[in-house]
Amino acid sequence: MARRMVTGNSDLIRQWNRSLVLDVIRRQGPVSRAEVRRVTGLNFTTVTNAVADLIAEDLVCEVGLGTSNGGRKPVLLTLNPTARYVLGCELQSAKLVVGLFDLSGQMVGQVRKPKSPGTPPAEAVARIAEGVREILSAAGVSRDKVEGMGVAAPGPLDSEAGVLLTPPNMRGWQNVPLRRLLEEATGLSVQVEKDGNAAAAGEIWFGAGQAVNNLILIIVDDGIGAGIVMGGKLYRGAGGAGEIGHGTLDLDGPRCSCGNHGCLEALASGFALGRKAAEAIRRGVASSLAAQAEAEIGTEEILQAAEAGDKLALDLLDECGRMLGIAVANTVNMYNPELIVLAGRLAQRSPIVLDRALQLGRARAFSVLSDQVRIVRSALGDDFLVKGAASLILARLFRGPVDLFPS
Ligand SMILES: [Zn+2]
Incomplete structure (x- = not known):
């Protein structure tokens, strides 16, 4: 794995080397000091000192001997996961x-x-x-x-x-x-x-993005938001990049919580679906959701009604998935990511939302870019x-x- 060089401040370099050594021991342990040198490209003294520091801090322990290529058997190092x-x-x-x-x-x-x-x-x-x-x-x-x-x-x-x-x-x-x-x-x-x-x-750490440098994660829950990793780093723009939920999809659409009109979040979020369900029920559309107070119809209620086969809830989720698909296609065209991860209750629990988003997200993007992207649901569950x-x-x-x- 190529690493960017850090020059200048020697404390910073020391910290950097320590993290580098620790990360190799975490990922590859039990591992010998020689193997740590080979993987990191750091010299003998630097690795020896970093390992000594890490052992003194209890972050790393020595756990027996590895196989030898002729000389003495090397001592193997492993991460102590409960040190911190x-x-x-x-x-x-x-x-x-x-x-x-x-x-x-x-x-x-x-x-x-x-x-x-x-x-x-x-x-x-x-x-x-x-x-x-x-x-x-x-x-x-x-x-x-x-x-x-x-x-x-x-x-x-x-x-x-x-x-x-x-x-x-x-x-x-x-x-x-x-x-x-x-x-x-x-x-x-x-x-x-x-x-x-x-x-x-x-x-990147726990889930689908472990070997990926360009990833966009979209959360579809009560609200809609996104996080962007470009070139292996979080992309924040001037500070606030990733407000995909507040991209306009309908010029004259409903007012959004941000003050704008017709944002993706005002059309496809759990809050928006709750509002749409209440409006439909007022118009006389039959639904099991009619048994609940209007203000209580939200993400969870709609998902549960859909799981029980309620047609209004299923129609609302279908529409949510289609809107999300357009946002996914726009994202593919704009950023050309390797991976898009859909997270949040609406994407993780509703098969319709996921299907529509996958299908339209691919169909409405440039085909050459669409062929380069994997679109998956987060596997990290409710704890993502x-x-x-x-x-x-x-x-x-x-x-x-x-x-x-x-x-
Ligand atoms: Zn908005």
Whole structure:
């Protein structure tokens, strides 16, 4: 795997080499020092020193002897997966989950806390801090073994400053310095990332994108968002790239939560489908959803009605899949990715949404580009955002202070 050279600051180079060595031991262990030198291209002294540091920090252990090519049998090195832990936090308008992971990426605990679109920031921060205390206590992990917490939150946000800017579906969350509030409340190092970016990072680390350099992940749930990985790195543009949900599909369409009209999110998200279901029921369309209060019809209710064969719910999901297919085709033409991953409840649980999106996404894109892309559903299940959030910290530990992802 080719790596970008880092020059200049010697601390940075030392950290970089340490991450490089650690990542090879993680991926290839049990592995000898000689093999680490061969894979990384680093010299004898650098590898010896980095391994000594990692053993002193308990991140790496020696686990017996390998086979010899004539000389002494080499000592083999392996990652100690419980030497440190990372936390992932999914913060959405109506969902709050914290997960604890060991260094192999295994989830060792999870807590869910109440969160509604109206929950104020201070209350949500207190609940996350409480969740962190509970999860560490249940797993018997002390706080000083936690490397940090990644947070997947709604965009647009400033990931460098850790500030949520204007999340459309969360009242009272304008310009919230979430990273600072969470660092103060938990005493941990915190990284805040837009949910789509965190999910894309999760696919690179845990999921379908492990050997992929150009990937776009689209979340289709209560809202619609995306994360873009280009050339092996998260692509943020000037800060807020990936707002695919707010691309206009219908010039005179319904008003969107962002203030615009006819956005993909205003036509095909779970919120939009709930609104459309209520309108159809008012017009007299028969549906099992008519038994529920209008305001309660959302993503979950529509998916469940469709699973039970309700025609209105199935028609709405069909339309959602077709709209999503157009967005997928536009994405293929614009970015020419190797892989598009569809995540979120609507894409992961509705076969109609997935089928329509796959079919139209291919049919409406340039055929030469369409032939180059794989389009898959996320295999990370309901936890894709918690895992994505945790992967931000794992990537920082194993991939060094400069690059998020391998190039
Ligand atoms: Zn919009």
